[in-house]
Amino acid sequence: MNLTARPLRLSTASAGFDAEFKARLHWSADTDTAIEQRVADILADVQRRGDAAVLEYTRRFDGLAAQSMSQLELTQGDFKQAFDSLPAAQRDALRAAAARVRSYHEAQKKASGESWTYRDADGTLLGQKVTPLDRVGIYVPGGKAAYPSSLLMNAIPAHVAGVGEIIMVVPTPAKGSVATGGTGEQAATQGERNVLVLAAAYVAGVTRAFTIGGAQAVAAFAYGTATVPAVDKITGPGNAYVASAKRRVFGTVGIDMIAGPSEILVLADGTAPADWVAMDLFSQAEHDELAQSILLCPDASYIDRVQAEIDRLLPLMPRAEIIAKSLNGRGALIHTRNMEEACEISNRIAPEHLEVSSDEPHRWEPLLRHAGAIFLGAYTSESLGDYCAGPNHVLPTSGTARFSSPLGVYDFQKRSSLIEVSEAGAQSLGLVAAELAYGEGLQAHARAAEMRLANVPPMRESS
Structure with a gap:
């Protein structure tokens, strides 16, 4: 050619x-309207029927005729076996890459991911409490188009952040399935598992994993099923169906970005x-x-x-x-x-x-x-x-770097403000708060502040 x-x-x-x-x-x-409608239908079906819908779509799209979700769950033993089966050069490369990615994100956590407090002159304590998310879901492209590097870049910062559970989904389509261009009618019980991806899950510390993909996997993450636990945030790349599904479930769960x-x-x-x-x-x-x-x-x-x-x-x-x-x-x-x-x-x-x-x-x-x-x-x-x-390779695209950042430890943490007002502080802050609250017509707000003053004034009308 x-x-x-x-x-x-x-x-x-x-x-x-x-x-x-x-x-x-x-x-x-812009997403194809047919894709948008199909994704909406899948999300609603998984939300309604849970595991049964996930099994049906996995059979239809990936050609995996599993009878139960347990047949689609990967174990820590699967991860270890995959890692041990790799040539020494690949094992060493995974370890070296993971070590550098972990080192960078540990430095990132120290720089921006710690709680802090201070007290002002009247003894009022102010600060920020940084806590990790409880559970995150990582979507990893599977089959022949598999990216172990993406798994490292998503799982390791979550691990460094202190996330309690890291759940991975990775489609493993059978040969000839819809996902690989075929009919999806064969009764395969195990699709094409990428050994490097499973080995990367071992190195990165993934908690649980399921061989499902597509919009149905995103729906399972967002809403939870009897088997797949609902997560707080979904990260990782996918095809147009995955991107559309992530966009639709945002608000129910957090997402990283639409790449x-x-x-x-x-x-x-x-x-x-x-x-x-x-x-x-x-x-x-x-x-x-x-x-x-x-x-x-x-x-x-x-x-x-x-x-x-x-x-x-x-x-x-x-x-x-x-x-x-x-x-x-x-x-x-x-x-x-x-x-x-x-x-x-x-x-x-x-x-x-x-x-x-x-x-x-x-x-x-x-x-x-x-x-x-x-x-x-x-x-x-x-x-x-x-x-x-070492730095994360999950990056903003399409000009969004004007206002967004690479995936990092901060994406797997949340921040709570800490406020402890002293008795002395309540005297000065209460006057300020009451004045503004009366101005907004919110007397209960104003009165709550005034009741903590040493000399409580009569309640006023809003200005």
Whole structure:
């Protein structure tokens, strides 16, 4: 197959740049109405029938004809057996990645996840109590498209936060099932379990796990069944059905985010090898056809060299067809006036992954305000962040890095305010509160504050 990848070439000096740039960035998060309706039906059915509905949908979509939920539950023994079955190199890699991810999130907890209090001059105690969630649900894509790295990135910060129970769901579709493009009519009792995912669950400390997926798994997490316990929050990526279900159950439970297609933005000053940058663009393009890879660079000749490397390297890629469609449909190579302008455009994009491919990355980092993760220097490939650098790889997409953050320990904690007003403090604060409460027409609020004053005044009319 003779594939070519020609990302859109743009120049900020062009009169039509803004319009072309905006069109290239556009991605619609609108969900197919048929998917929305199907998901709504599944959620309602699981809420009504519980385990029976989960079993029915697992049989229909994954081809697993289990007679009871116990046949779909994984045990700690399954996790240990999977880990022990791996080659030594994979066991060591899992341990090393998990150790780095754990170390980073432990530091994050110390920096922002501890309770604190102080007393003001009149002896009033104020503060914040930080407590972990009781139970969280982690959705892990299963079958052949399995991501043990995603399990580590979701389970480890929950574990570090002190979450009591970490429940995992991972679909294990049988060959030929609806989930894998077949009929889903066979009577399989065990689908395609990914050994690396189960081994990662062992390393990360997952409490319980079920081989279910789709909207029915999200519904089981949100509402609970006789077998699957209801959780406080659901995290982890999934397909359009999973994303739609998470959106619908938000409010009943918490969710991490609704993720869009993967993104990478490379700010290059022309000092890094062009083939490194080309491969970094490939690293996100290979995810799916809607992934977005963009290069911003003030050196036009360097952009030419990157395009030449794209041409040379593409035929060598096993996922070349996906890469080509992604780069042709959503990729861009943008010539900027200078690096300062490149940084300004980067802030407009607010990318999921931002590489600063420069020999002086710390010169440009202070100019960068919006990104899920910033990778500094030519040796810091985005793929290291995906697997083992330490920071979380669950990142905001589609420009939401303007107002949201990577998944972290703080997503598995909640904060309660602590207030203990002293007798002296009640005298001054009571006057303030009463004045404002009367102004709002809430006499009971005002009177509750006034009754604690040493000299209780008569109740007034609202102002």
